[in-house]
Amino acid sequence: xxxxxxxxxxxxxxxxxxxxxxxxEFARTWPHAEVFAxxxxxxxxxxxxxxxWDTITGTWLDxxxxxxxxxxxxxxxxxxxxALRGLPLRGYDAVxxxxxxxxxxxxxxxxxxxxxxxxxxxRWAWEPAFRAREAGGPAGRAALAALGVLARRxxxxxxxxxxxxxxxxxxxxxxxxxxxxxxxxxxxxxVRLDRFAPDPSLPREDFLLFAxxxxxxxxxxxxxxxxxxTGRRLVVVGDGRYxxxxxxxxxxxxxxxxxxxxxVLVDMYRRCHTLLMPGVExxxxxxxxxxxxxxxxxxxxxxGALDTVVPGLSGVHVPAGDDDSVVEGFAAVLxxxxxxxxxxxxxxxxxxxxxxxxxxxxxxxxxxxxxxxxRSDYSAETAAS
Numbered sequence: 001x002x003x004x005x006x007x008x009x010x011x012x013x014x015x016x017x018x019x020x021x022x023x024x025e026f027a028r029t030w031p032h033a034e035v036f037a038x039x040x041x042x043x044x045x046x047x048x049x050x051x052x053w054d055t056i057t058g059t060w061l062d063x064x065x066x067x068x069x070x071x072x073x074x075x076x077x078x079x080x081x082x083a084l085r086g087l088p089l090r091g092y093d094a095v096x097x098x099x100x101x102x103x104x105x106x107x108x109x110x111x112x113x114x115x116x117x118x119x120x121x122x123r124w125a126w127e128p129a130f131r132a133r134e135a136g137g138p139a140g141r142a143a144l145a146a147l148g149v150l151a152r153r154x155x156x157x158x159x160x161x162x163x164x165x166x167x168x169x170x171x172x173x174x175x176x177x178x179x180x181x182x183x184x185x186x187x188x189x190x191v192r193l194d195r196f197a198p199d200p201s202l203p204r205e206d207f208l209l210f211a212x213x214x215x216x217x218x219x220x221x222x223x224x225x226x227x228x229x230t231g232r233r234l235v236v237v238g239d240g241r242y243x244x245x246x247x248x249x250x251x252x253x254x255x256x257x258x259x260x261x262x263x264v265l266v267d268m269y270r271r272c273h274t275l276l277m278p279g280v281e282x283x284x285x286x287x288x289x290x291x292x293x294x295x296x297x298x299x300x301x302x303x304g305a306l307d308t309v310v311p312g313l314s315g316v317h318v319p320a321g322d323d324d325s326v327v328e329g330f331a332a333v334l335x336x337x338x339x340x341x342x343x344x345x346x347x348x349x350x351x352x353x354x355x356x357x358x359x360x361x362x363x364x365x366x367x368x369x370x371x372x373x374x375r376s377d378y379s380a381e382t383a384a385s
Contacts, residue, residue, distance in 0.1 A: 004093035004371055006030040009084070009106040011098065012039035013056060014073050017213070018189060018285045019119050022168075022359075023098050025190045026117075029360040030096075030367075036106070038062060038083040041070055059083040077147055081105045081154045094367055101125075102154055107161035113370045115164045117187070117363070120172045120282040121179050123217075125151035133216040155180065163370050166363070168283045169304040187363060188307055190356035191288040195262060198294035198344055199270045207233035208334075209272035209295070211265060211286050214240030219279035222323060224250045226276060226330045235272070237265055269293035274340050277305060278326060284308060291315070292351040294344030298333050300326060314350045316340065 008030070010023045027033060038061045061083040065076055084105035089095055092112045097103050100119040107114040124131045125148035132141065159165075165184040167173035176184040208230075210223040220236060227234035228251050236246070239259040247256060257264065269275070275290040277299035284304040287297045291314050299305035301317030309315040316339050318329035333339045 003030075003032060004367075005091070006033040006367070007089050007092045007095045007110075007112075008033045008035045009087065009089070009095060009097045009103055010035065010037045011080075011100055011103040012073060013037050014039055014041045018283070019098055019100060021192070021285070022117065022119070022189050025356050025359055026096055026098070026363070028356075029364050033096075036087050036089070038080055038087075039065055039073055039076070041065070041073075057088075059086065077101075078150060081150070085109050094371055096363075096367065101151055104158040104162060105154055107158045113163040113374065114161065115166065115367055115370055116162050117166045117168070118172055118176055118184065119168050119189075121155055121175050122148070122151040123175075123282075124148060125155070126175070126179050130217060152179075163374065164366060166366055169307045171280075171303045171306060172282050185366070186307075187359060187366070188354055189283055189285060190359035191285055191292065191351065191354045193292050193352060193355050196266055196269060196289045196292035196351075198292075198348055200344075202267075202270045204273055205271045206273050207235055207271075209235050209237065209268050209275045209290070210278075211237040211268065211275065211290070214238050214242040214246060216242055217279055218281070220246055221249055222278035222326060222330075223276045224254055225323075225327045226278065226334070227251075227253050229327055229331045230334050232273075232334065234276075235268055237268055265289075266293060269295050274298050274334070276330065277309070278330065280320070281305065287315075288351050288354050291347045294347050296340040296342045296347060298330055298340065308354070310350060312342075314342065314347045 008026045036057045038059045040056045040058045040062050061076060061079055065073060080102040084102060085108045087106055087109045089106060089110035095106060095110050095112050095114045097106050097114060097116045099116050101122045104116050124134050124144060131144050131148060159180040159182055165176055165182050166187050167176055167184040168189045170186055173184040173186050176182055208227055210220055212218050214220050223234060234254045236256045237260050269290045270293045272295055275287060275295050275297045277287050277297055280300055280303035282304055287308050290297055297309050297315035299309045300320050302320045311317055316333050318333060
């Protein structure tokens with residue numbers, strides 16, 4: 001029996017993060033698959049230059065981006081649906097889509113079964129409060145609101161053409177149900193546990209850690225406020241457009257390391273007292289990386305943290321609320337030494353359930369179910385239960 005011909009579609013390769021890591025595992029699951037994306041910028045995302053695939057097929061939108069000197073891709077976003085609908089996806093046995101804004105438009109470019117792996121429906125399109133934090137100033141809010149109308153219409157137009165929807169967390173599955181009116185099974189994204197492991201020779205130190213892109217929705221500003229409120233040292237690993245604002249907000253207890261390499265990040269995971277996760281993530285790979293190094297995590301009890309942080313085992317949930325109540329909630333947890341005095345070995349064992357082998361096996365099963373029965377095995381089990 002010949003292997004099925006699989007196409008993989010990703011939103012854009014303009015930076016390297018969790019969703020790009022997911023596409024890498026797709027390519028390892030189906031090593032002969034062809035990879036498509038409207039925008040491909042290896043200069044801005046060097047890790048993409050050494051992926052587990054040979055080439056990425058771009059579009060006319062990528063050529064337009066190159067003609068502008070590859071400045072911000074944001075002005076090109078309204079053209080993304082058209083570029084995705086024009087992808088050459090005929091003749092495949094199945095199409096696997098990695099979606100977080102527009103990518104499921106690819107379902108309109110093929111007659112093959114389409115499995116959408118949803119990092120999240122476009123939160124900035126569906127959640128006004130989320131959009132307000134992400135936009136800068138009145139002009140930015142107006143532009144993002146207009147783009148949000150396009151994104152919502154585009155998602156709803158394509159959603160009905162999907163064969164199966166896979167969400168990266170229970171919170172994202174709830175959004176798919178509420179916003180698209182579709183059921184979704186949950187397959188948590190992969191975490192490269194081989195790169196992150198405890199070092200028993202390194203004692204835990206009395207500093208808090210925030211790691212990730214410095215963008216508003218991750219709430220690094222709350223991490224800074226928590227450090228100030230508790231009088232604890234805070235190390236911030238990561239960079240982004242929010243950094244200048246954060247540096248102005250921070251006191252002497254906060255240190256910014258910038259976009260540190262993996263060896264520095266691993267060292268921080270191994271030595272920090274606690275990782276802070278004050279934002280609501282779709283899933284959140286960074287807390288799993290920290291747990292793989294034996295670090296406890298204190299997180300707002302919403303979104304992906306409900307999938308990854310197990311109270312009493314790998315960390316603590318703080319009730320969601322307004323900014324002041326969240327800061328006070330974190331402060332209360334950090335004031336209780338017993339709350340984060342958790343067994344590093346058990347924390348690591350919990351993190352191992354998110355390994356890439358598990359992810360690849362579960363996604364392969366979804367696609368095999370679609371190819372043999374027209375729907376995934378998980379969907380069939382759900383319908384029968």
